[in-house]
Amino acid sequence: MSDRGPGVNRTTAEAARADDEPTAGGSSPACACDAAPSISAHFDAKVRRMGSGATGTPHATTRALLDLLGDANGHTVLELGAGRGGLLLEVLRNGAARVTGIELSEASLAVARQRIADDGYADRADLVVGDGAAVPLEPHDWVVLDRVICCYPGADALVAHSAGAARQRYAFAVPDSGGWRGVASRIARLVDNSWNSLMRRPCTTFVHDLERIDGILRGAGLVRSATARRGLWHVAVYERASAGPGQTVPARPRS
Numbered sequence: 001m002s003d004r005g006p007g008v009n010r011t012t013a014e015a016a017r018a019d020d021e022p023t024a025g026g027s028s029p030a031c032a033c034d035a036a037p038s039i040s041a042h043f044d045a046k047v048r049r050m051g052s053g054a055t056g057t058p059h060a061t062t063r064a065l066l067d068l069l070g071d072a073n074g075h076t077v078l079e080l081g082a083g084r085g086g087l088l089l090e091v092l093r094n095g096a097a098r099v100t101g102i103e104l105s106e107a108s109l110a111v112a113r114q115r116i117a118d119d120g121y122a123d124r125a126d127l128v129v130g131d132g133a134a135v136p137l138e139p140h141d142w143v144v145l146d147r148v149i150c151c152y153p154g155a156d157a158l159v160a161h162s163a164g165a166a167r168q169r170y171a172f173a174v175p176d177s178g179g180w181r182g183v184a185s186r187i188a189r190l191v192d193n194s195w196n197s198l199m200r201r202p203c204t205t206f207v208h209d210l211e212r213i214d215g216i217l218r219g220a221g222l223v224r225s226a227t228a229r230r231g232l233w234h235v236a237v238y239e240r241a242s243a244g245p246g247q248t249v250p251a252r253p254r255s
């Protein structure tokens with residue numbers, strides 16, 4: 001991914017060709033998910049509807065992730081489903097050494113690219129159009145998926161593939177799947193999905209089982225270290241058990 005040096009961006013076709021390459025995180029899933037084209041079409045259309053200038057304030061889950069992750073200074077950060085670049089821009093402003101964004105939606109990434117360039121960080125950012133479950137991922141200190149796993153039917157492949165790229169921390173936000181929150185999340189998804197279907201918007205979202213995600217991450221050598229809730233969203237940070245002294249996530253109350 002860094003073969004062309006900093007700030008250089010690749011297209012979907014180039015990323016797809018790279019699918020055959022070995023991955024940093026071990027074995028690569030056999031293929032990109034069939035749903036990838038409809039996800040990118042949905043978010044491309046959404047960005048066009050909103051207008052490229054409308055970046056808004058960071059989502060509550062983005063703020064929670066940044067809070068739980070702590071000081072980005074000097075770290076490398078990989079975000080899958082980077083959207084319009086809000087989280088990456090924030091960690092760059094806070095001193096991140098390098099960031100990589102992987103995103104299915106070209107239109108979203110174009111906005112992210114512009115925002116990062118406008119703030120003068122283009123030389124520290126590598127933004128790639130591609131499927132985070134399938135493109136080769138280089139190791140980064142932190143790997144983040146903010147409201148992304150729930151867009152993707154192949155959650156197991158996405159989580160397993162990306163977990164291997166996390167040198168220190170792995171962080172994500174997904175709809176809560178347990179107890180009454182899980183029931184409420186499923187109802188909310190059902191309403192969202194029905195609306196999108198009515199509007200002929202090609203996007204389905206999912207409530208993936210949190211215990212299953214936890215099992216995959218534990219299997220990849222990551223241990224849950226902090227969690228938060230934002231509405232029906234579950235926000236979690238995991239830490240690589242082998243992370244050395246000074247690389248631990250500060251203890252935070254679990255909500």
Ligand SMILES: C[S@@+](CC[C@H](N)C(=O)[O-])C[C@H]1O[C@@H](n2cnc3c(N)ncnc32)[C@H](O)[C@@H]1O
Nearest residue numbers: 043081082083103104105131132146147148151
């Ligand atoms: C709800 S948006 C969240 C965007 C951003 N993380 C944020 O919080 O503002 C989900 C994004 O994930 C992207 N996405 C979903 N599955 C993906 C995958 N497998 N690889 C890369 N991007 C993906 C979508 O294109 C979309 O832009």
